[in-house]
Amino acid sequence: MIIKPMLPTPKTEAELLNRAQQLAGMTLGELAYIAGMIPPPDLKRDKGWVGQLLEWHLGATAGSKPVPDFIELGIELKTIPISYQGKPLETTFVCVAPLIGVQGLQWQTSHIRQKLARVLWVPVEGERDIPVEDRHVGSALLWSPNQQEQQQLQQDWEELMDMIVLGQVESITARHGEVLQLRPKAANSKALTEAYGANGQPIKTLPRGFYLKKQFTAQLLQRHFI
């Protein structure tokens, strides 16, 4: 697939937000045309397509490195699929969860806290009955967790990491955590990575990722439009 070079990366937060807000109201088909991309008929085999399209338009630089999308600005870009009611249709993947070498890890210095410190949220229509090319981009917002959100995130993170340290990763389900979940994040159920077993011995288990629950992202979106 031939695509045009991405737009230059914004130099300031204001410039990034401004550019994101210019995209509001446009369709993914229009944005794809500008980028020289072809919209897929659906997202079954192109789950990251919308995110990569927006990365192109906003000049995100990180690629697949475990750092914020806009390194200089310390800002993470997240597209979020929304329903006709403006509520999230999916949970939001944040980052991979460490399963070994986790003793002594602190929330304050964790990767997930760094990733969520400043996020540019770009809502995009996500109902499956809307053709991908006809879906509209919504109004972008820059977000940092408020005190309550920080507290909720830290509490969930500590609970989940405690279980990982204790070798209970395989008893963690998506129901643990109020706002943050731990779920598989893998190519398939045969992809395995190392973790601690119940007796401290090494085991092989599915890689996991941290995800924000829908209710949490719904509230932060709503908070912005109040």
Next chain:
DNA sequence: GCGTGATCATGA
């Protein structure tokens, strides 16, 4: 396999 971008699809 890992980390990025995420959404799919089935069981409850």
Next chain:
DNA sequence: TCATGATCACGC
């Protein structure tokens, strides 16, 4: 109907 657990694509 809906969230959980599973899955898809890509660069390296």
